[in-house]
Amino acid sequence: MRVDNAALADQLEAFATLLELADANAYQPRAYRRAAEMIRSAPVPVERLVRNGRVRELRGIGPGIEGRLRELVETGRIAELEALERELSPGLIGLGRFLGLTTKRSMELAKALDVRTPEAFRDAVANGRLRDVPGVGPKTEARIVAALEQDAPRRPGLLLNRARALVSGIAEALGGEAAGDVRRWHDSPRHLAVVTSAPDAVERFAALPQIVAMVEERCGLTIEGVPVELHTAPPERFGTALLQATGSPEYVAALGPLPDAPSEAEVYRRLGRPWLPPELREAPFAGAPPPLLTEADIRGDLHTHTTWSDGRFSVEEMGRAARDRGYDYLAICDHTPAVGAVRGLTPDDVRRQGEEIAAANERLAPFRVLRGIECDILPDGRLDLPDDVLAELDWVQASVHGGQRMPRTEMTKRVEAALQHPAVSCLSHPKGRIIGRRPENALDLEHIYAVARAHDVALEVNGLSPRLDLSGTHVRAALTAGVKIVCSTDAHSIDGLAGMTYAVHTARRGGATAADVVNTRLLSPRP
Template identity: 75%
Template sequence: MDNAEIADRLDAFATLLELAEANPYQPRAYRRAAETIRAAPVPIEELVRTGRAEALRGIGSGIATRLRELVETGEIAELRELEREIVPGIVGLGRFLGLTTKRSIELARALEVQTPEEFRAAVAAGRLRTVPGVGPKLEARVVEALARENTPRPGLLLDRARALVSAIASALDGEPAGDTRRWRDTCEHLAVVCSAADPASLLTRFEALPQIVAVIERDERRVRGLTVEGVPIDVVVAAPERFGTELLRATGSAHYVAALEPLPDAPSEAAVYDALGVPWLPPELREAPFNGEPPALVEVDDIRGDLHCHTTWSDGRFSVEEMGRAARERGYDYIAICDHTPAVGAVRGLTADDVRRQGEEIAAANERLAPLRILRGIECDILPDGRLDLPDDVLAELDWVQASVHGGQRMPRPEMTRRVEEALRHPAVRCLSHPLGRLIGRRPENALDLERVFEVAREHGVALEVNGLAARLDLSGEHVREALSAGVRIVCSTDAHSVNGLANLPLSVHTARRGGATRADVLNTRPTDALMTPMSG
């Protein structure tokens, strides 16, 4: 088995553990292991057979045992058992209907059904009301939800969507498309485009993938399947001479593509754009019709260091030196350790004494990790009245101070704006972290007058962060565009709470690209000395 196949099986196992509502740690651990295996430069099968799998970061004895079973037998017995017990198709449909895994399984057993089609037929025949414990309200809710089945449903966060689509694309030798290729913060339209003269066998391979629980529609060159995440995915099998045409069509928003129609047939996207007589456009900018020459967008490789990382001093999982070593392995010039301050409340925060003691640890780590420079930083809470959560003399000692709002996020717009404005005027503050405080799908943006915040940030030379946590991506691409138009620079950071979290940088960078950010717009594309020089207003 090659690394991709092994990783796909671990991803499938993680998904079924989630569907089984296992301890959240388990699926996360298997997903991290899958990521490690996909990126490994050596054959994992060889490491497993020689008993060296645990040398890889994130693979403990439990996962190593599963890997040995998979390599030696070709399957994971518990995965097979979960597939039989969970009935992924039913559970995937149940998720869309708002049912728990346990309830979905109970209903499937009571109705004696094994597939989504059989479940739908049973509901249509009125059999649901015969199940003990199912009242008129639940039946009506299920019937109503099934009637909406072909309407758009809540999307996936970008990291989960990209992992899912990439795994399917890899298995089919295709290219990811749809929302994930445009790096949208939530993805409703999942798509993969493949090239084949004879599509039948490829479509059959798609239907057998562990990520697919049901086929919704299929014709000669297209298939729509329901994924284990409850979100459908479209696979297009293009004739080789039309691959570029179909990839462009499956990538751009409907509005963007409509403005280019009719699309000429071509084997590559570049050839399509050439035939249309317009410049090739990065996928991140294909949300709306675009005229003119696209900017030279910032690249992940342009980033010289991560300016928002946590350690065991607050709620991180690794030490200062471990985070520094991981940053050095990534080729960074610097990394800023920005642990929390006490007012964050939910986790341990650093007092003034803690900050100074951490400074001693950072100095010692810098001696061992040179030429990497670990910056003394802080993610300092903005108190309700706009003051910062550490004394001015402590803040003045630090290399990088970023201010952020955590508590009191329901403040009215005028009060919240004044609170943030006051913090931005503090001479030590270099950056405003996750400026709008959103958690996608869980918490809306703070009521903040961004236009006013941009004005104050520009005046005082403060950058705004594009936070790389998939649940935040804050600023969003739209707000990045507004910030740049107002003359404000941005920072692309991960908010990493572990060494693996440093890998979230592409989520931040591509979100910035959605806002049209170039290298010059992003502060941490600068070398260390230039970074340490505060921006003028």
């Protein structure tokens, strides 16, 4: 049987999720997810590489994943995946997460009710059987009943990279397009949607491996309990349906009644409006959009890591990979000692790394690897390296890692002092957030914009999906204040360089053009 790249990636994603639910070693799900992402974007049929015994030539494919891929190619299934599905009842877990229950609690209730499917669970709840389960009181029962009956489903957020992979995979399987929050590149997508004109889309949608339960005829749940909406429209209305499903609701409502049209471009033409990039559709928008930044505008990545700190590849390997992406330059910005959690570079390390960078530049010319650093800002605002070392570097990223919960006044003074240092080029991930895990710090950005502008310091848009910091909203405010931004990846591996996509689209959400972004520029010639 033939299995395309998307189908292989979907099965590895499903396996990764079930491994997480089964409390497998954290490395395993991450490895399968990385492999799925790589396979989904591979330019060659991975099935052919599997059959020819060459699949391990692909980065990140070890013997274990090779074995799963061979099993998929030869049998169309992964036996352990099916065993985990029988053991864990993904449909029930997905429904439980949708209802706000943990995996453990979902399985406890399913066992107590003697049910194995979402439908059987719903019936048990409707028949009042929850009140007979030990530990379930009237309030818990009422909450679950209300959640099952709600008109608007709960929408747990996903990280943008996971949401895009999920929705894109579903859209590709149905011959449709991704819509909702992911099409607008929202940093924590909750409204996931797909639009298609396929006549049998509803049946195919319900049968997809990504969908473990249906809560409505056209709304399915992933195993994480995240709802995905299916929108169907005949070809002559596809553009109208895509615009509506992309949102935001406020933006669409402001357009007024929409004409039927086969493409979005035609909808806008019939409305007498210029087409608007989805990133700018968060609120009503008047006039023509600016010429937004594109990935093709980026000339180099100014925040990457190597094996000198917590990266996985050498200076030259990262440089070659950046050159292969068409960049002119790459800044190596490994950590300094105060970061604490990982190895940081001492002054001697910085100088020895400089020798390695010089050697790499001889081999990679005319491409240039820049000597940089991600230098911690100490609690009193001093930088974590001596001035004479910082003065030797081409690019200095100042970063707050420890002490993110500092009060607003202290945090702002701490960062302001660092930005006044003559060596500092950029402030990394200014608000310090980790989406879903750590809120933004209390930094007074309005004040920092003024300091950054006065000292010609740029602010970073960090492309790591858990960060995306600055956010689109903060980018817009920074540009209004006259501050330049940098789109960087914070890549800790060669694959991580692909995170530029997320940095660029986050900047676009703030209305950034190429002229607003430092790393769209060519380097100055060597002195």
